Amino acid sequence: MFAINKINFNQIPTYQSDTQRASPPLSSIEKQHINFLDSLYANENISHPLHSYDEALALLTPIFDKDYVENKSKINFVSTMNQFNQLEGYKKCHFIDWYSIQDYQYSSYTYLNSMLKLGAAVNHHHPLVAQLNLSLMHLSLFDNYHSQFTPRMVYRGEVRKAADMMFLQTNSSYKLDTFFSTYEIPDKVIPYLKEKKTLANDKINVLYEIQYTEPLVGANISALLKNGKHAVLFWPKTEFIITNIKTNPIDKNMTIRMTTANVEQHEWDNLLHSLF
Known part of the structure:
Protein backbone atom coordinates (compact mmCIF):
# COMPACT_ATOMS: atom_id res chain seq x y z
CA MET A 1 0.00 0.00 0.00
CA GLN A 148 -14.98 -0.99 -0.37
CA PHE A 149 -14.41 0.26 -3.90
CA THR A 150 -16.79 -1.12 -6.54
CA PRO A 151 -16.40 -0.30 -10.25
CA ARG A 152 -19.52 1.42 -11.57
CA MET A 153 -20.96 3.75 -14.18
CA VAL A 154 -21.25 7.42 -13.26
CA TYR A 155 -22.77 10.30 -15.20
CA ARG A 156 -22.40 14.03 -15.67
CA GLY A 157 -24.41 16.55 -17.65
CA GLU A 158 -23.40 20.06 -18.63
CA VAL A 159 -23.88 22.75 -21.26
CA ARG A 160 -20.73 23.50 -23.26
CA LYS A 161 -19.68 25.56 -26.24
CA ALA A 162 -19.90 23.32 -29.29
CA ALA A 163 -16.56 24.60 -30.58
CA ASP A 164 -14.82 23.44 -27.38
CA MET A 165 -15.96 19.85 -27.89
CA MET A 166 -15.24 19.37 -31.58
CA PHE A 167 -11.59 18.48 -31.02
CA LEU A 168 -12.41 15.34 -29.00
CA GLN A 169 -11.57 11.96 -30.52
CA THR A 170 -12.08 8.36 -29.50
CA ASN A 171 -9.12 6.60 -27.85
CA SER A 172 -7.72 9.96 -26.78
CA SER A 173 -6.98 11.29 -23.30
CA TYR A 174 -9.36 13.78 -21.68
CA LYS A 175 -8.37 15.89 -18.67
CA LEU A 176 -9.95 18.85 -16.92
CA ASP A 177 -8.32 21.47 -14.73
CA THR A 178 -11.28 21.47 -12.35
CA PHE A 179 -12.94 19.18 -9.85
CA PHE A 180 -15.43 16.96 -11.70
CA SER A 181 -18.73 15.97 -10.06
CA THR A 182 -20.61 12.88 -11.27
CA TYR A 183 -23.65 10.87 -10.19
CA GLU A 184 -24.48 7.18 -10.23
CA ILE A 185 -28.10 7.72 -11.29
CA PRO A 186 -28.48 9.10 -14.86
CA ASP A 187 -31.65 11.05 -14.03
CA LYS A 188 -29.73 13.14 -11.48
CA VAL A 189 -27.82 14.92 -14.27
CA ILE A 190 -30.93 16.09 -16.15
CA PRO A 191 -31.17 19.39 -14.19
CA TYR A 192 -27.73 20.32 -15.53
CA LEU A 193 -28.92 20.11 -19.15
CA LYS A 194 -31.19 22.53 -21.02
CA GLU A 195 -34.11 22.26 -23.39
CA LYS A 196 -33.00 22.60 -27.00
CA LYS A 197 -35.03 25.79 -27.51
CA THR A 198 -33.31 27.50 -24.57
CA LEU A 199 -29.75 26.73 -25.70
CA ALA A 200 -27.69 29.57 -27.16
CA ASN A 201 -26.73 29.08 -30.80
CA ASP A 202 -23.15 28.12 -29.93
CA LYS A 203 -24.03 25.76 -27.04
CA ILE A 204 -24.84 22.05 -26.81
CA ASN A 205 -25.86 19.61 -24.11
CA VAL A 206 -23.10 17.17 -23.18
CA LEU A 207 -23.75 13.91 -21.36
CA TYR A 208 -20.75 12.03 -19.96
CA GLU A 209 -21.05 8.28 -19.34
CA ILE A 210 -18.02 7.21 -17.35
CA GLN A 211 -16.79 3.74 -16.45
CA TYR A 212 -15.32 4.38 -13.01
CA THR A 213 -12.85 1.50 -12.70
CA GLU A 214 -9.78 3.08 -11.10
CA PRO A 215 -10.26 3.64 -7.34
CA LEU A 216 -7.55 6.24 -6.76
CA VAL A 217 -8.76 9.04 -9.03
CA GLY A 218 -11.87 10.19 -7.20
CA ALA A 219 -13.97 9.62 -4.10
CA ASN A 220 -17.45 8.40 -3.32
CA ILE A 221 -18.90 11.32 -1.36
CA SER A 222 -22.50 10.08 -1.17
CA ALA A 223 -22.46 9.69 2.62
CA LEU A 224 -21.50 13.35 3.05
CA LEU A 225 -24.35 14.80 0.98
CA LYS A 226 -27.78 15.88 2.17
CA ASN A 227 -29.58 15.58 -1.18
CA GLY A 228 -29.72 11.81 -1.61
CA LYS A 229 -27.52 11.88 -4.70
CA HIS A 230 -25.01 9.06 -5.09
CA ALA A 231 -22.02 11.12 -6.12
CA VAL A 232 -18.39 10.60 -7.07
CA LEU A 233 -16.09 13.62 -7.14
CA PHE A 234 -12.92 13.42 -9.23
CA TRP A 235 -9.98 15.68 -8.46
CA PRO A 236 -8.36 18.04 -11.03
CA LYS A 237 -6.19 16.56 -13.79
CA THR A 238 -7.84 13.15 -13.52
CA GLU A 239 -7.27 11.35 -16.81
CA PHE A 240 -10.09 9.70 -18.72
CA ILE A 241 -9.87 7.75 -21.97
CA ILE A 242 -12.61 8.51 -24.50
CA THR A 243 -14.09 5.27 -25.84
CA ASN A 244 -17.05 6.57 -27.84
CA ILE A 245 -18.57 9.85 -29.01
CA LYS A 246 -22.10 10.31 -30.34
CA THR A 247 -23.28 13.65 -31.67
CA ASN A 248 -26.74 14.78 -32.69
CA PRO A 249 -26.52 18.21 -34.35
CA ILE A 250 -30.28 18.39 -34.84
CA ASP A 251 -31.03 17.96 -31.14
CA LYS A 252 -27.85 19.83 -30.15
CA ASN A 253 -26.50 17.13 -27.87
CA MET A 254 -23.38 15.00 -27.50
CA THR A 255 -22.77 11.83 -25.51
CA ILE A 256 -19.20 11.06 -24.49
CA ARG A 257 -18.39 7.63 -23.09
CA MET A 258 -15.14 7.44 -21.13
CA THR A 259 -13.26 5.21 -18.75
CA THR A 260 -10.92 6.23 -15.95
CA ALA A 261 -7.27 5.78 -16.91
CA ASN A 262 -4.99 3.57 -14.83
CA VAL A 263 -2.94 5.38 -12.18
CA GLU A 264 0.60 4.28 -11.43
CA GLN A 265 2.00 4.47 -7.91
CA HIS A 266 4.46 7.23 -8.79
CA GLU A 267 1.63 9.34 -10.26
CA TRP A 268 -0.35 9.05 -7.02
CA ASP A 269 2.73 9.85 -4.95
CA ASN A 270 3.56 12.88 -7.09
CA LEU A 271 0.05 14.27 -6.69
CA LEU A 272 0.13 13.73 -2.95
CA HIS A 273 3.54 15.35 -2.49
CA SER A 274 2.46 18.35 -4.58
CA LEU A 275 -0.07 19.19 -1.85
CA PHE A 276 2.55 19.63 0.88
Missing part, protein backbone atom coordinates in the same frame (compact mmCIF):
# COMPACT_ATOMS: atom_id res chain seq x y z
CA PHE A 2 1.37 3.36 -0.96
CA ALA A 3 0.68 6.70 0.69
CA ILE A 4 -1.04 8.82 -0.85
CA ASN A 5 -1.37 31.41 -3.77
CA LYS A 6 -3.75 33.24 -3.22
CA ILE A 7 -5.29 35.27 -6.12
CA ASN A 8 -7.48 38.32 -6.37
CA PHE A 9 -10.94 36.76 -6.49
CA ASN A 10 -13.91 37.64 -4.32
CA GLN A 11 -13.45 37.15 -0.62
CA ILE A 12 -15.48 33.94 -0.37
CA PRO A 13 -14.05 31.68 0.82
CA THR A 14 -11.00 32.92 2.64
CA TYR A 15 -8.26 30.98 4.37
CA GLN A 16 -5.68 31.64 7.03
CA SER A 17 -2.51 33.04 5.49
CA ASP A 18 0.92 31.88 6.66
CA THR A 19 1.42 35.21 8.44
CA GLN A 20 -1.66 34.60 10.60
CA ARG A 21 -0.46 31.37 12.16
CA ALA A 22 2.71 29.85 13.47
CA SER A 23 4.88 27.94 11.03
CA PRO A 24 5.27 24.42 12.43
CA PRO A 25 7.90 22.01 11.11
CA LEU A 26 5.12 20.16 9.29
CA SER A 27 2.30 21.86 7.42
CA SER A 28 -1.29 21.32 8.51
CA ILE A 29 -1.90 19.13 5.47
CA GLU A 30 1.17 16.98 6.18
CA LYS A 31 0.04 16.47 9.78
CA GLN A 32 -3.42 15.48 8.62
CA HIS A 33 -2.01 12.91 6.24
CA ILE A 34 0.36 11.37 8.79
CA ASN A 35 -2.46 11.09 11.35
CA PHE A 36 -4.73 9.59 8.71
CA LEU A 37 -2.20 6.91 7.74
CA ASP A 38 -1.40 6.09 11.37
CA SER A 39 -5.09 5.45 12.10
CA LEU A 40 -5.75 3.66 8.81
CA TYR A 41 -2.93 1.17 9.16
CA ALA A 42 -3.76 0.58 12.84
CA ASN A 43 -7.37 -0.22 11.80
CA GLU A 44 -8.64 2.49 14.14
CA ASN A 45 -11.20 5.24 13.62
CA ILE A 46 -9.58 7.97 11.53
CA SER A 47 -10.61 10.67 14.03
CA HIS A 48 -13.11 11.00 16.90
CA PRO A 49 -16.51 12.51 17.70
CA LEU A 50 -16.61 16.26 18.20
CA HIS A 51 -17.22 17.38 21.77
CA SER A 52 -17.64 21.14 21.42
CA TYR A 53 -18.09 24.03 19.02
CA ASP A 54 -14.66 25.43 19.83
CA GLU A 55 -12.98 22.08 19.27
CA ALA A 56 -14.59 21.70 15.85
CA LEU A 57 -13.71 25.25 14.83
CA ALA A 58 -10.09 24.79 15.88
CA LEU A 59 -9.83 21.79 13.55
CA LEU A 60 -10.74 23.99 10.58
CA THR A 61 -8.94 27.27 11.20
CA PRO A 62 -5.49 26.09 10.09
CA ILE A 63 -7.03 26.26 6.58
CA PHE A 64 -10.41 28.03 6.74
CA ASP A 65 -10.99 31.54 8.05
CA LYS A 66 -13.17 31.70 11.18
CA ASP A 67 -15.42 34.41 9.75
CA TYR A 68 -15.99 32.38 6.59
CA VAL A 69 -16.94 29.26 8.54
CA GLU A 70 -19.31 31.09 10.88
CA ASN A 71 -20.83 33.70 8.59
CA LYS A 72 -20.13 33.26 4.87
CA SER A 73 -20.26 29.59 3.97
CA LYS A 74 -23.66 28.39 2.75
CA ILE A 75 -23.48 25.34 5.00
CA ASN A 76 -24.50 25.59 8.64
CA PHE A 77 -21.51 24.91 10.84
CA VAL A 78 -23.40 23.48 13.82
CA SER A 79 -25.50 21.21 11.59
CA THR A 80 -22.33 19.99 9.88
CA MET A 81 -20.77 19.20 13.27
CA ASN A 82 -23.85 17.29 14.40
CA GLN A 83 -24.06 15.37 11.15
CA PHE A 84 -20.39 14.38 11.44
CA ASN A 85 -21.12 12.84 14.85
CA GLN A 86 -24.51 11.31 14.08
CA LEU A 87 -23.37 9.65 10.84
CA GLU A 88 -20.10 8.56 12.46
CA GLY A 89 -18.03 10.38 9.87
CA TYR A 90 -15.09 10.19 12.25
CA LYS A 91 -14.71 6.49 11.44
CA LYS A 92 -13.39 7.23 7.95
CA CYS A 93 -12.20 10.84 7.84
CA HIS A 94 -11.14 13.94 9.76
CA PHE A 95 -13.68 16.67 10.42
CA ILE A 96 -11.81 19.00 8.06
CA ASP A 97 -12.25 16.40 5.29
CA TRP A 98 -15.97 16.23 6.00
CA TYR A 99 -16.30 20.01 6.10
CA SER A 100 -14.14 20.67 3.05
CA ILE A 101 -16.17 18.35 0.80
CA GLN A 102 -19.52 19.64 2.03
CA ASP A 103 -18.41 23.25 1.65
CA TYR A 104 -17.35 22.52 -1.92
CA GLN A 105 -20.64 20.86 -2.83
CA TYR A 106 -22.89 23.53 -1.34
CA SER A 107 -20.83 26.72 -1.24
CA SER A 108 -17.40 27.06 -2.83
CA TYR A 109 -17.54 24.93 -6.00
CA THR A 110 -17.96 27.92 -8.33
CA TYR A 111 -15.18 29.86 -6.63
CA LEU A 112 -12.67 27.01 -6.71
CA ASN A 113 -13.42 25.81 -10.23
CA SER A 114 -13.42 29.34 -11.67
CA MET A 115 -9.98 29.78 -10.18
CA LEU A 116 -8.72 26.45 -11.53
CA LYS A 117 -10.02 27.19 -15.04
CA LEU A 118 -7.49 30.01 -15.27
CA GLY A 119 -4.88 27.28 -15.57
CA ALA A 120 -2.19 28.96 -13.47
CA ALA A 121 -0.13 26.40 -11.57
CA VAL A 122 -0.24 28.51 -8.41
CA ASN A 123 -4.03 28.11 -8.25
CA HIS A 124 -3.66 24.34 -7.89
CA HIS A 125 -1.63 25.00 -4.73
CA HIS A 126 -4.23 27.31 -3.19
CA PRO A 127 -4.82 26.05 0.39
CA LEU A 128 -8.51 25.32 -0.22
CA VAL A 129 -7.76 23.39 -3.42
CA ALA A 130 -5.00 21.41 -1.71
CA GLN A 131 -7.25 20.65 1.26
CA LEU A 132 -10.12 19.41 -0.91
CA ASN A 133 -7.71 17.33 -2.97
CA LEU A 134 -6.30 15.72 0.18
CA SER A 135 -9.77 15.11 1.61
CA LEU A 136 -10.85 13.28 -1.54
CA MET A 137 -7.62 11.29 -1.65
CA HIS A 138 -8.18 10.21 1.94
CA LEU A 139 -11.70 8.96 1.22
CA SER A 140 -10.57 7.06 -1.86
CA LEU A 141 -7.61 5.56 -0.02
CA PHE A 142 -9.84 4.51 2.89
CA ASP A 143 -12.32 2.76 0.59
CA ASN A 144 -9.56 1.09 -1.40
CA TYR A 145 -7.70 -0.06 1.73
CA HIS A 146 -10.87 -1.61 3.15
CA SER A 147 -11.86 -3.15 -0.22
Whole structure:
Protein backbone atom coordinates (compact mmCIF):
# COMPACT_ATOMS: atom_id res chain seq x y z
CA MET A 1 0.00 0.00 0.00
CA PHE A 2 1.37 3.36 -0.96
CA ALA A 3 0.68 6.70 0.69
CA ILE A 4 -1.04 8.82 -0.85
CA ASN A 5 -1.37 31.41 -3.77
CA LYS A 6 -3.75 33.24 -3.22
CA ILE A 7 -5.29 35.27 -6.12
CA ASN A 8 -7.48 38.32 -6.37
CA PHE A 9 -10.94 36.76 -6.49
CA ASN A 10 -13.91 37.64 -4.32
CA GLN A 11 -13.45 37.15 -0.62
CA ILE A 12 -15.48 33.94 -0.37
CA PRO A 13 -14.05 31.68 0.82
CA THR A 14 -11.00 32.92 2.64
CA TYR A 15 -8.26 30.98 4.37
CA GLN A 16 -5.68 31.64 7.03
CA SER A 17 -2.51 33.04 5.49
CA ASP A 18 0.92 31.88 6.66
CA THR A 19 1.42 35.21 8.44
CA GLN A 20 -1.66 34.60 10.60
CA ARG A 21 -0.46 31.37 12.16
CA ALA A 22 2.71 29.85 13.47
CA SER A 23 4.88 27.94 11.03
CA PRO A 24 5.27 24.42 12.43
CA PRO A 25 7.90 22.01 11.11
CA LEU A 26 5.12 20.16 9.29
CA SER A 27 2.30 21.86 7.42
CA SER A 28 -1.29 21.32 8.51
CA ILE A 29 -1.90 19.13 5.47
CA GLU A 30 1.17 16.98 6.18
CA LYS A 31 0.04 16.47 9.78
CA GLN A 32 -3.42 15.48 8.62
CA HIS A 33 -2.01 12.91 6.24
CA ILE A 34 0.36 11.37 8.79
CA ASN A 35 -2.46 11.09 11.35
CA PHE A 36 -4.73 9.59 8.71
CA LEU A 37 -2.20 6.91 7.74
CA ASP A 38 -1.40 6.09 11.37
CA SER A 39 -5.09 5.45 12.10
CA LEU A 40 -5.75 3.66 8.81
CA TYR A 41 -2.93 1.17 9.16
CA ALA A 42 -3.76 0.58 12.84
CA ASN A 43 -7.37 -0.22 11.80
CA GLU A 44 -8.64 2.49 14.14
CA ASN A 45 -11.20 5.24 13.62
CA ILE A 46 -9.58 7.97 11.53
CA SER A 47 -10.61 10.67 14.03
CA HIS A 48 -13.11 11.00 16.90
CA PRO A 49 -16.51 12.51 17.70
CA LEU A 50 -16.61 16.26 18.20
CA HIS A 51 -17.22 17.38 21.77
CA SER A 52 -17.64 21.14 21.42
CA TYR A 53 -18.09 24.03 19.02
CA ASP A 54 -14.66 25.43 19.83
CA GLU A 55 -12.98 22.08 19.27
CA ALA A 56 -14.59 21.70 15.85
CA LEU A 57 -13.71 25.25 14.83
CA ALA A 58 -10.09 24.79 15.88
CA LEU A 59 -9.83 21.79 13.55
CA LEU A 60 -10.74 23.99 10.58
CA THR A 61 -8.94 27.27 11.20
CA PRO A 62 -5.49 26.09 10.09
CA ILE A 63 -7.03 26.26 6.58
CA PHE A 64 -10.41 28.03 6.74
CA ASP A 65 -10.99 31.54 8.05
CA LYS A 66 -13.17 31.70 11.18
CA ASP A 67 -15.42 34.41 9.75
CA TYR A 68 -15.99 32.38 6.59
CA VAL A 69 -16.94 29.26 8.54
CA GLU A 70 -19.31 31.09 10.88
CA ASN A 71 -20.83 33.70 8.59
CA LYS A 72 -20.13 33.26 4.87
CA SER A 73 -20.26 29.59 3.97
CA LYS A 74 -23.66 28.39 2.75
CA ILE A 75 -23.48 25.34 5.00
CA ASN A 76 -24.50 25.59 8.64
CA PHE A 77 -21.51 24.91 10.84
CA VAL A 78 -23.40 23.48 13.82
CA SER A 79 -25.50 21.21 11.59
CA THR A 80 -22.33 19.99 9.88
CA MET A 81 -20.77 19.20 13.27
CA ASN A 82 -23.85 17.29 14.40
CA GLN A 83 -24.06 15.37 11.15
CA PHE A 84 -20.39 14.38 11.44
CA ASN A 85 -21.12 12.84 14.85
CA GLN A 86 -24.51 11.31 14.08
CA LEU A 87 -23.37 9.65 10.84
CA GLU A 88 -20.10 8.56 12.46
CA GLY A 89 -18.03 10.38 9.87
CA TYR A 90 -15.09 10.19 12.25
CA LYS A 91 -14.71 6.49 11.44
CA LYS A 92 -13.39 7.23 7.95
CA CYS A 93 -12.20 10.84 7.84
CA HIS A 94 -11.14 13.94 9.76
CA PHE A 95 -13.68 16.67 10.42
CA ILE A 96 -11.81 19.00 8.06
CA ASP A 97 -12.25 16.40 5.29
CA TRP A 98 -15.97 16.23 6.00
CA TYR A 99 -16.30 20.01 6.10
CA SER A 100 -14.14 20.67 3.05
CA ILE A 101 -16.17 18.35 0.80
CA GLN A 102 -19.52 19.64 2.03
CA ASP A 103 -18.41 23.25 1.65
CA TYR A 104 -17.35 22.52 -1.92
CA GLN A 105 -20.64 20.86 -2.83
CA TYR A 106 -22.89 23.53 -1.34
CA SER A 107 -20.83 26.72 -1.24
CA SER A 108 -17.40 27.06 -2.83
CA TYR A 109 -17.54 24.93 -6.00
CA THR A 110 -17.96 27.92 -8.33
CA TYR A 111 -15.18 29.86 -6.63
CA LEU A 112 -12.67 27.01 -6.71
CA ASN A 113 -13.42 25.81 -10.23
CA SER A 114 -13.42 29.34 -11.67
CA MET A 115 -9.98 29.78 -10.18
CA LEU A 116 -8.72 26.45 -11.53
CA LYS A 117 -10.02 27.19 -15.04
CA LEU A 118 -7.49 30.01 -15.27
CA GLY A 119 -4.88 27.28 -15.57
CA ALA A 120 -2.19 28.96 -13.47
CA ALA A 121 -0.13 26.40 -11.57
CA VAL A 122 -0.24 28.51 -8.41
CA ASN A 123 -4.03 28.11 -8.25
CA HIS A 124 -3.66 24.34 -7.89
CA HIS A 125 -1.63 25.00 -4.73
CA HIS A 126 -4.23 27.31 -3.19
CA PRO A 127 -4.82 26.05 0.39
CA LEU A 128 -8.51 25.32 -0.22
CA VAL A 129 -7.76 23.39 -3.42
CA ALA A 130 -5.00 21.41 -1.71
CA GLN A 131 -7.25 20.65 1.26
CA LEU A 132 -10.12 19.41 -0.91
CA ASN A 133 -7.71 17.33 -2.97
CA LEU A 134 -6.30 15.72 0.18
CA SER A 135 -9.77 15.11 1.61
CA LEU A 136 -10.85 13.28 -1.54
CA MET A 137 -7.62 11.29 -1.65
CA HIS A 138 -8.18 10.21 1.94
CA LEU A 139 -11.70 8.96 1.22
CA SER A 140 -10.57 7.06 -1.86
CA LEU A 141 -7.61 5.56 -0.02
CA PHE A 142 -9.84 4.51 2.89
CA ASP A 143 -12.32 2.76 0.59
CA ASN A 144 -9.56 1.09 -1.40
CA TYR A 145 -7.70 -0.06 1.73
CA HIS A 146 -10.87 -1.61 3.15
CA SER A 147 -11.86 -3.15 -0.22
CA GLN A 148 -14.98 -0.99 -0.37
CA PHE A 149 -14.41 0.26 -3.90
CA THR A 150 -16.79 -1.12 -6.54
CA PRO A 151 -16.40 -0.30 -10.25
CA ARG A 152 -19.52 1.42 -11.57
CA MET A 153 -20.96 3.75 -14.18
CA VAL A 154 -21.25 7.42 -13.26
CA TYR A 155 -22.77 10.30 -15.20
CA ARG A 156 -22.40 14.03 -15.67
CA GLY A 157 -24.41 16.55 -17.65
CA GLU A 158 -23.40 20.06 -18.63
CA VAL A 159 -23.88 22.75 -21.26
CA ARG A 160 -20.73 23.50 -23.26
CA LYS A 161 -19.68 25.56 -26.24
CA ALA A 162 -19.90 23.32 -29.29
CA ALA A 163 -16.56 24.60 -30.58
CA ASP A 164 -14.82 23.44 -27.38
CA MET A 165 -15.96 19.85 -27.89
CA MET A 166 -15.24 19.37 -31.58
CA PHE A 167 -11.59 18.48 -31.02
CA LEU A 168 -12.41 15.34 -29.00
CA GLN A 169 -11.57 11.96 -30.52
CA THR A 170 -12.08 8.36 -29.50
CA ASN A 171 -9.12 6.60 -27.85
CA SER A 172 -7.72 9.96 -26.78
CA SER A 173 -6.98 11.29 -23.30
CA TYR A 174 -9.36 13.78 -21.68
CA LYS A 175 -8.37 15.89 -18.67
CA LEU A 176 -9.95 18.85 -16.92
CA ASP A 177 -8.32 21.47 -14.73
CA THR A 178 -11.28 21.47 -12.35
CA PHE A 179 -12.94 19.18 -9.85
CA PHE A 180 -15.43 16.96 -11.70
CA SER A 181 -18.73 15.97 -10.06
CA THR A 182 -20.61 12.88 -11.27
CA TYR A 183 -23.65 10.87 -10.19
CA GLU A 184 -24.48 7.18 -10.23
CA ILE A 185 -28.10 7.72 -11.29
CA PRO A 186 -28.48 9.10 -14.86
CA ASP A 187 -31.65 11.05 -14.03
CA LYS A 188 -29.73 13.14 -11.48
CA VAL A 189 -27.82 14.92 -14.27
CA ILE A 190 -30.93 16.09 -16.15
CA PRO A 191 -31.17 19.39 -14.19
CA TYR A 192 -27.73 20.32 -15.53
CA LEU A 193 -28.92 20.11 -19.15
CA LYS A 194 -31.19 22.53 -21.02
CA GLU A 195 -34.11 22.26 -23.39
CA LYS A 196 -33.00 22.60 -27.00
CA LYS A 197 -35.03 25.79 -27.51
CA THR A 198 -33.31 27.50 -24.57
CA LEU A 199 -29.75 26.73 -25.70
CA ALA A 200 -27.69 29.57 -27.16
CA ASN A 201 -26.73 29.08 -30.80
CA ASP A 202 -23.15 28.12 -29.93
CA LYS A 203 -24.03 25.76 -27.04
CA ILE A 204 -24.84 22.05 -26.81
CA ASN A 205 -25.86 19.61 -24.11
CA VAL A 206 -23.10 17.17 -23.18
CA LEU A 207 -23.75 13.91 -21.36
CA TYR A 208 -20.75 12.03 -19.96
CA GLU A 209 -21.05 8.28 -19.34
CA ILE A 210 -18.02 7.21 -17.35
CA GLN A 211 -16.79 3.74 -16.45
CA TYR A 212 -15.32 4.38 -13.01
CA THR A 213 -12.85 1.50 -12.70
CA GLU A 214 -9.78 3.08 -11.10
CA PRO A 215 -10.26 3.64 -7.34
CA LEU A 216 -7.55 6.24 -6.76
CA VAL A 217 -8.76 9.04 -9.03
CA GLY A 218 -11.87 10.19 -7.20
CA ALA A 219 -13.97 9.62 -4.10
CA ASN A 220 -17.45 8.40 -3.32
CA ILE A 221 -18.90 11.32 -1.36
CA SER A 222 -22.50 10.08 -1.17
CA ALA A 223 -22.46 9.69 2.62
CA LEU A 224 -21.50 13.35 3.05
CA LEU A 225 -24.35 14.80 0.98
CA LYS A 226 -27.78 15.88 2.17
CA ASN A 227 -29.58 15.58 -1.18
CA GLY A 228 -29.72 11.81 -1.61
CA LYS A 229 -27.52 11.88 -4.70
CA HIS A 230 -25.01 9.06 -5.09
CA ALA A 231 -22.02 11.12 -6.12
CA VAL A 232 -18.39 10.60 -7.07
CA LEU A 233 -16.09 13.62 -7.14
CA PHE A 234 -12.92 13.42 -9.23
CA TRP A 235 -9.98 15.68 -8.46
CA PRO A 236 -8.36 18.04 -11.03
CA LYS A 237 -6.19 16.56 -13.79
CA THR A 238 -7.84 13.15 -13.52
CA GLU A 239 -7.27 11.35 -16.81
CA PHE A 240 -10.09 9.70 -18.72
CA ILE A 241 -9.87 7.75 -21.97
CA ILE A 242 -12.61 8.51 -24.50
CA THR A 243 -14.09 5.27 -25.84
CA ASN A 244 -17.05 6.57 -27.84
CA ILE A 245 -18.57 9.85 -29.01
CA LYS A 246 -22.10 10.31 -30.34
CA THR A 247 -23.28 13.65 -31.67
CA ASN A 248 -26.74 14.78 -32.69
CA PRO A 249 -26.52 18.21 -34.35
CA ILE A 250 -30.28 18.39 -34.84
CA ASP A 251 -31.03 17.96 -31.14
CA LYS A 252 -27.85 19.83 -30.15
CA ASN A 253 -26.50 17.13 -27.87
CA MET A 254 -23.38 15.00 -27.50
CA THR A 255 -22.77 11.83 -25.51
CA ILE A 256 -19.20 11.06 -24.49
CA ARG A 257 -18.39 7.63 -23.09
CA MET A 258 -15.14 7.44 -21.13
CA THR A 259 -13.26 5.21 -18.75
CA THR A 260 -10.92 6.23 -15.95
CA ALA A 261 -7.27 5.78 -16.91
CA ASN A 262 -4.99 3.57 -14.83
CA VAL A 263 -2.94 5.38 -12.18
CA GLU A 264 0.60 4.28 -11.43
CA GLN A 265 2.00 4.47 -7.91
CA HIS A 266 4.46 7.23 -8.79
CA GLU A 267 1.63 9.34 -10.26
CA TRP A 268 -0.35 9.05 -7.02
CA ASP A 269 2.73 9.85 -4.95
CA ASN A 270 3.56 12.88 -7.09
CA LEU A 271 0.05 14.27 -6.69
CA LEU A 272 0.13 13.73 -2.95
CA HIS A 273 3.54 15.35 -2.49
CA SER A 274 2.46 18.35 -4.58
CA LEU A 275 -0.07 19.19 -1.85
CA PHE A 276 2.55 19.63 0.88
